[in-house]
Structure formats: C-alpha cells, structure tokens
Amino acid sequence: MLRLVFILFIGLSFLASAQSAEHSIKVAIPVILQLxxxxxxxxxxxxxxxxxxxxxxxxxxxxxxxxxxxANTSWQLQVKVQAKDLPFRLRASSSQASVDLTAYPQVLARGEATAGWQDLPIYYDLKNQSVLHGQKHYQIEVYYFLSQP
Incomplete structure (x- = not known):
C-alpha cells in the first residue's frame, strides 16, 4: 500500500512538472518627466x-x-533666455548651481526620481547694474526645459 502511494505521488509530481513552464515577462515603465x-x-x-x-x-x-x-528617472533642468545683447548679466541660481543666462540652454539643476512633486526654487540676480544703454525697460523670457541627462 505504501508502495502504491509512493508511485502515485511520484507520478503526480512528474505530471505536474511536465505541465509547468517558465515565461519571461518584460514590463516597460514609461518615463515621467513633468515640470x-x-x-x-x-x-x-x-x-x-x-x-x-x-x-x-x-x-x-x-x-x-x-x-x-x-520624475520617475534621473533628470536635469536647463534654462535659457530669449534676449540678445543685454547690457547686464542676469544670473539664475538653484540650490545646486548658478549660471549666467544666455540664449543657449545651461544645466541649472539635476536630480533622481522624485517621491511626488519636488520643490525647486530658482533665484534671479542682476550683475553689472551700472552698465546702462539708455533703455529704461527690458523684457526677458526665461525658458525652462526638463529632460533626461
């Protein structure tokens, strides 16, 4: 009787292993970068x-x-201005870097995946304030770009 139970157990184990299989599953998680x-x-x-x-x-x-x-991945924030030949230097600063703003994008901050919205204050500062060219008013657009490094 014990022999019969053993043979039955071995037979069922063999059938179960013959029916199992391994499958590879690929999961693609889309990149999230929001500003x-x-x-x-x-x-x-x-x-x-x-x-x-x-x-x-x-x-x-x-x-x-x-x-x-x-972001759910590493990121970098770039900044540039829409203005040419300014008679002064305009700087932007984050907790990581300070850059003179130009028409070409420059990295102002970097980071890794965030746990929710991460606050990122940016400060502006003027240099060479005494250099004036008779214009009383300047309008500048500062553009921000968020991307993967």
Missing amino acids: RIQDAVSADFSVPLEIQETDTGLELSQSKTRLEVL
Missing part, C-alpha cells in the same frame, strides 16, 4: 521678467520663481 511653474500663466514653461531702470540702478520685477519637478 510645473507656480504662479505662471504660460504653457511653454517660460517666465517673463521685467527689468526697469531706476535712479539707483536696475530693478527686477521678481527675484524668485518656484518650480516643481515630478
């Missing part, structure tokens, strides 16, 4: 800055922009 600009009405990830000449020099319309990043 939000707080208090911005633009849909093209730009921030308008106005620079006004005053009696004491040049004055920025705002000194800070609050960005937010959502």
